[in-house]
Amino acid sequence: MSFEIVKQGVRDFGGLVLPNVETGTGGRYGDLMEFTRERILQRGVVDIVTVFVPNGDGGWTAVIGYECDSSDDPVTGDVHVRVPSGYFAVFTPDGPVADPVADVWMQVEAAAQEGRIDRAFAEEIEITRDASEVELFISLA
Template identity: 40%
Template sequence: MIEIVKRQAESFVGLTIPEGKPGRPGQGRELVDFTVERIRDRGISEIFVVYAASPPPRTFTVVVGYPCDSTDKMEPGDVLVGVRSGYFARFRCEDESEPDALAETWSVADYAAARGRIERAFTEDLEVHHPDGSVELFLSLC
């Protein structure tokens, strides 16, 4: 099910992955998952993965981290990224520990876009990994 929500502008701090791939199994996704675990090792329980798209052909710079209102919280090697306010399509994955569950959620989102149910802006997209194992996808809309 797709839910359209409005999100306020927010800043995130964390580790960057150049040319990451959202939701797809494989080497790019494995690096995102590895980086999520590195952020969890810092004691952060709710992890945000920000996918900042470049112009076509689309590649994504990925920042894996947490909300931050001050650069004082940054650790060496961290970057700061902002996500603009706007409307997002929200998709939910109930349990990311289930094999392929997150990839299937991304597939549902891709299908919705391909069928014209949502019009993606390809600005900043988010994955929010909650402590209970659920994940929410927020895809920026035009």
């Protein structure tokens, strides 16, 4: 497992909302998640971004879409989410793996359990560039 700590500025995203999702490897690959990702791909978006936003009851809402230059850029009908500046641990797959998304989330879980990161459980960003290139930004406390 390897990760890098980075400071990110404010970032804006637009996309479609999926309420009550789970982060990590459990429950991430439901039919609705895949359907929504396909809708975004059909628009010609190359880098699919999933922003996980904590909701008030300890769960998560996902916004599946794309990065924007400003809050004015989301497509009509899409939601806008702004991720505030802060420190993030950036995870990428450890070499060739069967499921790179599952790999990065397993790395996050291991790093948190080992005390190598202190998750803030704030907005977290998963970027999928192709079938094997994934970056996962985990917010740090």
